Amino acid sequence: MLSVFLKLHLSVFIAGFTGLFGRLVSLDAFWIVFFRMLLGGVVLAAFLIVFRKLRWLGFKGTISCMIAGAILCTHLILFYLAIKLSNVSIGVVCVSTIGFFVALIEPFIVKTKFSFTDVVYSLLAILGVLVIFGFDSRYRLGIAVGIACAVFSAIYSIYNKRIALKYDNYSLISWQLLGGTIFMAMLLPFYYLIEGQWSLHFSFSDAFYLLLAGVICTAGLYYLQLQVLQTLSAFTVMLSYNLEPVYSIILAMILFDEASELNTSFYVGILVIIISVALKTTKSIHVANRVRNIGN
Structure with missing residues (x-):
């Protein structure tokens, strides 16, 4: 089990490193x-x-996967463009708003129940980005592209979750x-x-x-x-991936001295985003525990 958790956090670290290629x-x-x-x-x-x-997934399955790949590419192009227009820290912080767009879009696509709580918590992340946007005019275009990136990331996440249930x-x-x-x-x-x-x-x-x-x-x-x-639940993996932007920002500060490019508004904004993530994580843990208790 220890080796599985090591693999998990290695994968989170590698994911955090991907944003650095933008610089x-x-x-x-x-x-x-x-x-x-x-x-x-x-x-x-x-x-x-x-x-x-x-495995060949059949014509319909293969086409569905390829469409998901096209959405993923669009997300990645916007992600690296946001970093090119600003920096790694700004880029990954903007992508952290994905929760808001998932909460907003998923009920219409998957026909799930609309969660007012999820939207409110996710709006905190949007507020954090707006704090950065409002007080730091240098990176406004990069922030706008980063928000568009988060939209496509949410669409990919929702679409991919649907097809992942059907195929290897x-x-x-x-x-x-x-x-x-x-x-x-x-x-x-x-x-x-x-x-x-x-x-x-x-x-x-x-x-x-x-x-x-x-x-x-x-x-x-x-x-x-x-x-x-194959070993851990998707819920555990999801929670661990909340560390991805943290790794990206720390690595960017070490390798590119991005701390010197950021002002107080960035740190205020990212604090608001961290609070948003913490609230959503607490809610997810509560829901998971309630489901487990019902199962028992």
């Missing part, structure tokens, strides 16, 4: 996501084929990465029309970090997550 790689957000999806998809598919874990998780992730890569390839002509050039100039460090992003922080990360979910 470590000189390429723009589009190319970071393109190579991350391509390399991650190839490595994971090859691994699953060798160990005979890759290893195959699901692999087909998602393939679908994301195909989606990115379809965007290439539009990228050229917008940019007027390919803007694809590698340095050795870019190649190294993209390889790391694809192999370790995509294929390796998803594989670790799936292994952990």
